[in-house]
Amino acid sequence: MTTLDLPERQGESVGAGKGSVKRAKSRRGGSQGSRVAPILFLTPFMILFAIFFLLPIGYAIYQSLFHTEVSGLGLGPNSTVTKFVGLSNFSSVLSDHSFFSGLGRVVLFGIVQVPTMLLLATVLALLLDSASTRLKRFFRLSFFLPYGVPGVIAAILWSFLYLPGLSPIVSVLKSVGFGNVNFLGIHSVLWSIANIITWEYTGYNMLIIYAGLQAIPQSLFEAARIDGASELMVALRIKLPLIFSSIVLTAVFSIIGTLQLFSEPQVLRAVTTNISSSFTPNLLAYTKAFVENDPNMAAAVAVILALGTFILSFGFLKIVQRRAFSEVEL
Numbered sequence: 001m002t003t004l005d006l007p008e009r010q011g012e013s014v015g016a017g018k019g020s021v022k023r024a025k026s027r028r029g030g031s032q033g034s035r036v037a038p039i040l041f042l043t044p045f046m047i048l049f050a051i052f053f054l055l056p057i058g059y060a061i062y063q064s065l066f067h068t069e070v071s072g073l074g075l076g077p078n079s080t081v082t083k084f085v086g087l088s089n090f091s092s093v094l095s096d097h098s099f100f101s102g103l104g105r106v107v108l109f110g111i112v113q114v115p116t117m118l119l120l121a122t123v124l125a126l127l128l129d130s131a132s133t134r135l136k137r138f139f140r141l142s143f144f145l146p147y148g149v150p151g152v153i154a155a156i157l158w159s160f161l162y163l164p165g166l167s168p169i170v171s172v173l174k175s176v177g178f179g180n181v182n183f184l185g186i187h188s189v190l191w192s193i194a195n196i197i198t199w200e201y202t203g204y205n206m207l208i209i210y211a212g213l214q215a216i217p218q219s220l221f222e223a224a225r226i227d228g229a230s231e232l233m234v235a236l237r238i239k240l241p242l243i244f245s246s247i248v249l250t251a252v253f254s255i256i257g258t259l260q261l262f263s264e265p266q267v268l269r270a271v272t273t274n275i276s277s278s279f280t281p282n283l284l285a286y287t288k289a290f291v292e293n294d295p296n297m298a299a300a301v302a303v304i305l306a307l308g309t310f311i312l313s314f315g316f317l318k319i320v321q322r323r324a325f326s327e328v329e330l
Helices: 005-063 088-094 097-130 133-148 151-162 168-175 189-214 218-226 231-242 244-259 263-268 281-291 295-329
Strands: 066-070 080-084
Touching (some): 066 295, 097 244, 151 168, 151 189, 151 263, 189 244, 218 231
16 A cells, blocks of 8 residues: 555545434434324324313312302392312212212123123134134124114113013013013113123224234134144133134223213113112213212212222233233243
8 A cells, every 4th residue: 555545545444434423413313203203193183181080080170079069049139159179079978878879880791791791702703713714704793783873872772672662672572471571670781881882882892802802813823733733722711812812902991881881771761760869880970960960079079980890890801910920930
């Protein structure tokens, strides 16, 4: 190497150094951009989440700490007085027998209805997964179709099927000797509501479980069949363990929906006297707010119900996670 070559090589090294600096800066800029991009995408959701979820919860908690007294007809400028009462509304709700009666009714409803619905959804998903390709689309749409009917409309439709004078089901049962059947009786109306909920949401839960089945590699099923496993063994030993997370997800959604039960009993109140104004906690909150004109007490009921929903759903998740971890350790 001659002395004439040194400046050129030094210039090349300097240029390479500048290029590496530029690449490092571009990498830093890219990393900053990758951090900013998710924030930009999440910002609209967070704004709507704060406006339509967090703010109503905060306002309900705020309302539950006050009590409004109305004097006279409530038309004058000083006819309503709002006072801060602290936790007095919560104490009144927790000492109300009707609240615990409705809560116990809803808990019993969930203990029976949720496992039944999830069992039906799981069986339908397994049957749909093993069906022929031509029939899958038809059955998937057929199972999901009841979920497309709004809850109020479904309750109205089923109310006509429950009424003795209009129901073809009651007429058929009478013709075969079951003349004392009353779907809206004091001991049967809760299970009539459970039938409506099961009819509505089984197809929805089935689609979630079916989506979990579609994510399982088909090679696992083929290997099990080559080893001589029957379709029943494939379903019990391979499919069910691998869709356990989907079943847990539907169970959490069902628990939350059960504690929010409102539309179906509210609609059926028009055709039976066996559903009281405090039949469920949500119905009690509605009665406090719009019948008794006590929004502060209704807010207290809503806050307690929300807290109970949070505890039950996350408690269920914790129990499931502990059981899963214990099985993994074994």
